[in-house]
Amino acid sequence: MSIEKPAVKRAALIGSGVIGAGWAARFVLNGIDAVIYDPSGDSKARAKNILDMARTAWAALMPGVLPKEGTLSFVDSIEAAVQDVDFVQESLPETEDLKRNVLAAVDAVLPPHVIIGSSTSGLLPSRLQSGLKHPERFVVGHPFNPVYLLPLVEVCGGDLTSAATKETAAAFYSSIGMQVLHVRKEVDGFIADRLLEALWREGLWLIEEGVATTSELDDAIRYGAGLRWSFMGTFLTYRLAGGDAGMRHFLGQFGPALKLPWTKLIAPELTDELADRIATQSDEQAAGVAVRDLEILRDEALVKVIRALSSVGTKGYASGATLNAFSSRLHKEETANAVEAESSFVSWKGGVSPEWIDYNGHMTEHRYLQVFGEATDGVLSLIGADEDYVRSGYSFYTVETHIRHLGQAYAGMTLEVRSRILDSDAKRLHLFHTMTVQGSDDPIATAEHMLLHVDSVKGKSSQIPNAIQIRIEQTKALQAEQPTPEAAGRSIGIRRSV
Amino acid sequence: MSIEKPAVKRAALIGSGVIGAGWAARFVLNGIDAVIYDPSGDSKARAKNILDMARTAWAALMPGVLPKEGTLSFVDSIEAAVQDVDFVQESLPETEDLKRNVLAAVDAVLPPHVIIGSSTSGLLPSRLQSGLKHPERFVVGHPFNPVYLLPLVEVCGGDLTSAATKETAAAFYSSIGMQVLHVRKEVDGFIADRLLEALWREGLWLIEEGVATTSELDDAIRYGAGLRWSFMGTFLTYRLAGGDAGMRHFLGQFGPALKLPWTKLIAPELTDELADRIATQSDEQAAGVAVRDLEILRDEALVKVIRALSSVGTKGYASGATLNAFSSRLHKEETANAVEAESSFVSWKGGVSPEWIDYNGHMTEHRYLQVFGEATDGVLSLIGADEDYVRSGYSFYTVETHIRHLGQAYAGMTLEVRSRILDSDAKRLHLFHTMTVQGSDDPIATAEHMLLHVDSVKGKSSQIPNAIQIRIEQTKALQAEQPTPEAAGRSIGIRRSV
Known part of the structure; x- marks a missing residue:
């Protein structure tokens, strides 16, 4: 199952304990409007708190590529909750009678094509769906706490659940970054529990x-x-x-x-x-140590473990592979948005992860070079020296770098890098990057690089091929109107006349 | 319990299945000579293979700080195995009679002060020790596969085990990077199993x-x-x-x-x-996928997960905290060795982790700056601007960086950085770093940095205090004999006359 953008634009959450609020956070961060109805009364503070924690975790998990958030709202009735929604997720306490009563009320007012997912951790879907007018659209989607971080969701239908419901629900959960485990045989407690x-x-x-x-x-x-x-x-x-x-x-x-x-x-x-x-x-x-602080610690550890698994092997392993597939989809969408919004060439856009912060409280210096290096990859990709080109046995190696720090970057900021090709010859490419904080034109850092074209099999410099030279010249021509950055060509030293 | 250097110089392994060979690998990597005796016959190939895997994993887990390895040898008798050893670890199959017979044979020839640890995953120590002449020196030390990566070891004494045996065994396991869980009540299967x-x-x-x-x-x-x-x-x-x-x-x-x-x-x-x-x-x-390849995948994932946990919170969390305490001890010893071996100032020494490698197959550019940044921290520490100084509200910020790439670094290499203070004034410090591969004098990269002294509370530049100025001048005086690096003060550009 390949990961698509979620088909759901607006979803209702029935019940907003830790699980319901965790679903709401995952929905909102995926750009879905989430409407909460909790029969037990007001739980706004908890839901907002969990969304805050989820936002922090996701910014660290997938910096800079998150879509525009959906809205989070609270209503006082089932009727108001299900208005115009494309999906309903029930996360009430694990009491069969309570769940059956509320599900029947939802079923009575919800258009029959809209799926109802239940977060039950062990009650049988055949029993939960038995009183519904449209039992075929009822399915268990059992997540794990914290819902916004753990990818697992068990999908289990009852006797009357349609195959289409199971498939559509699974595709939806997958589209919001989760790993679906189909429970083929209905048993108490499903598999994980x-x-x-x-x-x-x-x-x-x-x-x-x-x-x-x-x-x-x-x-x-x-x-x-x-x-x-x-x-x-x-x-x-x-x-x-x-x-x-x-x-x-x-x-x-x-x-x-x-x-x-x-x-x-x-x-x-x-x-x-x-x-x-x-x-x-x-x-x-x-x-x-307060529960709140333990939760923060837990989320930090989960984010770091999942990110660690994302670099295992060539495509990530286990949850790391799930993350890579999901964030790759988000990254493509976000870059497309950035290019559309900008007339000039944005070679990198993304966020500052908490682990990029040093003991001084701001982004540590080598992370600037990491970003500039990825911006260089963006320029190389633009001129046709992309991953396929590297696989063909040629590459550009950086031989010299000059970084100037003009401001600071802090955790959570979104950074943008704009790039210039300053100069080139038969074998060399001279680049200049300017890094700004999104929404500001003042550079916080610049980087100047000299790159050398190499035959990586022979381990020697080699001529840049014509196809790439043509694209370099095209880019230089497009950028010819822009003045040369004043910092280009500068050297480091204490000038005693100053 | 603080982590000390292991008191054990030579240890015997009785039984060398996956567990015994895993112990042998952990011992050897800690600088302990390991002698293997396996009553079931030759198992050299497996033990060597497991040591290879462990070596790879440890190089990635704690790059550049590993002590000189101990030796791995194989003998044909219990008598030969226990000759001159400070510790015996038994890892035979889980059959009580077999274990009791072999333990009695070991007990008969081993000096009574030497501890015998058993890897049994669930047999009761009181029963295993009951036939021994010196039952007080027998204790269970139950590890988990792979022994060279998972920190957990359950320490459980029998009725006749002395308190000193339990303490000494626990301190030894801790000294080789493990996390001891004292099993206070003797039960079948202990706790984890x-x-x-x-x-x-x-x-x-x-x-x-x-x-x-x-x-x-x-x-x-x-x-x-x-x-x-x-x-x-x-x-x-x-x-x-x-x-x-x-x-x-x-x-x-x-x-x-x-x-x-x-x-x-x-x-x-x-x-x-x-x-x-x-x-x-x-x-x-x-x-x-072959078991061997799954093992490699498992080790890569374990290394990355443990490393990820080492950066959670301020001191690492769970296994990450265990790793930090252990590698900090190794790092101090290794730096002490490096400083002793070198008359000039080595500001950084360590290995190239596999995750530092880019799509071209060599160390990615921002990792050079990470190393140079840590070398800068080493220089700052030398002149008294250490972590305590940063906490006091002052710091040096890097304002400019010039890197030249002159060679390549590959996974597993050990790198060294030597540092110069080129210049300084009331607020600025001008540094030059040279990176070499251990054993070679040819630089593979250089970095030139301009640092500015700042009052980090006010967010403004400020005068370097006298105490630090004195140490800067002392260092400059010590380095005055060395010629200025020819690359210092250079700028980036395509020189058309070339």
Whole structure:
């Protein structure tokens, strides 16, 4: 399934706890107008807070390529919520009767072609849809917290859900950057929560029996198997443990261990005493750090882990590959918008990530060169020396760089680079980049580069081919009207006469 | 527990499957001589292969700061293996009788002060140690695959294990970069494997019942909860889900779900039919990619995830904090070695990470500036403008940079930067850096920087204080004998007379 722009322009959220508000944030950041109705009353503050956190996370995850945000609004009735929407997502508490009542009310006033997705983490869609007039448009779309960062969404239809509903819902979730897992057989808890629940129940036993505290249980995961689980599940991991002998050989070895008393494998009674013990241990584990601050830490870590996975292999791995496919679509759209809006040549446009900030509180110097380097790639692409050209065995190498810092860039700013070809000869290209903050004409940095055309197989300089020379001359001609930047050709030094 | 240099100089590995060979690799990379004895016969090829993979991973994880490797050798008897060793690590198959027999043989010939660690993933230390003459020096140190990358090690003593043995073993594991989890109560499966086993057994049921394939089960983890588990366990995660109302409130909501039929919670019978199904699904999931290639992918992802976590917050988070503490110790030792070995001022020494390589196959240009920027920090630290100085409200900002590229850097190279203070006045500092590949005097790049001293609170340039001026003059005097680099003060341009 290739990633398309979302077909949904406006969506209703029924219920706005952590999950509903997380959906709203993901929708808004995708340019979708989100309308929230929560039967339990006002939850504006939480929803806005979660949108703020999501905005920060996305700016760091995909700097500079985010579309114009949709709006976030709050209404007091189901009728108002579903007005003109293309999609409804229900995220009420996990009580079957409550969900069925509200879903029936939504179903009664929503045009039959609009899909209703439910965030239920384990209730059966066949039961939830059974009272609806249009059960065929009902489907489970079960996300994970934080919804705006974790890509997984389980899509599960009930007996009466149409194939078209499942397909359209999956395509929509995919279009907003998520990874769809089709749950083919309807079971309590679907797939992910059954696995999570097994681990959770075993953890409760270990606390009940005094073997480990909440903190020790968490450490047992996050310093070990949890690191692998961020990109590779248990089954592929165990395949590796089996080595070249393969999975069957591994199972043969592992089989006997299934008879060992290594799990309690029943849920303990959650007595007051056990709940007390867990709550006290959890307080000690948090060591006074507020939930809000833990959430910020969690989001920072998630963003960095997903970004790290985006550079594994040639196309990213696991969530990193999902991110690459999604942000590549956004990047293309954003560059198209920037080129359309500007008559001059914008060679780079994007945002300043939080991790680009140094101990002085502003963008660290090598990130300027990273941006200028990507701007150079933009110029090279314009004159026909793109990735295919590099693969053909030729390239331009930077041999000299002169950067001037004239202002500062801070986290969250959007930067633009405009580029000039100052000069060229048979083998060399002399470029000048000017970096500004979007909305201002004052440069915060400039870069002057000398590039040398090389035959990368021979490792030697070589003549720029005619096809590229023609495009260099065309670009120079287009830019001939512009004055030479006064900083071009300057050297570094303390001038004593100053 | 602060991280010290390992007290162990030579260690014996009894058993060299994936786990034993993983230990050997971690030991060797820490500068410890590792001696392998495997009762099942020759396993040299695997151990060497795993050491190669570990070396690649560590070079990427902690570029340029690794100590001189220890040796890896293979012997044919227990007596030869334990000769002159300071530590023994047993990693035999999980069969109690086999382990007890071999441990008794080791115990009989090993001086009583040397600790024996066992890699058992779930057998009880009290039973394993019961036949030993010196049971007090026996302790479980249970690691996770790959041992050279995952930090977790569970330390669990038996009834007869001395407190000193547990402490010394934990300090040793910590000194080689691991995160120790003390298992206070001896139970089958310890802590981590009980959690993993619960999830695994539930996964087997979902396959048995046709709900999901190995690939779907893995996706249910790695695109969702697995991303969080790489740095935050289930209990802290659920604390966040409870929001400001706290863990007790969350448990109150979650309690009823424990009654839901969300796990099978008993282990399925591993019939031939089920084993067949799993093996077939696993083959489909791997899609023809060899275990060796999956291992390389896994290691790349682990390295990148751990590195990503090392930049979360101010000191790194979870495994990232463990890495920072460990590599900081290595970095200090390595810089001390470099300064000792060199009479001139080495301002930066380190390796080229694989992620620093661009589409042309060599180090991308902004990474040169990253290294030069860190070299500038080294010079600033030398003249007293260190992190404390920045916190006091003053700093040097780079206002101009001139880089010349004279050669190429490739992944795995070790680079050195030597620095000169060319000039200075009341507010400005003029630096020149030369980058070479370790072992060569030919520069592959130079950088010239003009820095301006600023009052970062006022956001204005300000006079360099006397204390720093004195150290600048001292450094200039020390460097006065050296000729001015010929490239200093040059500008960029195509000189038509050339």
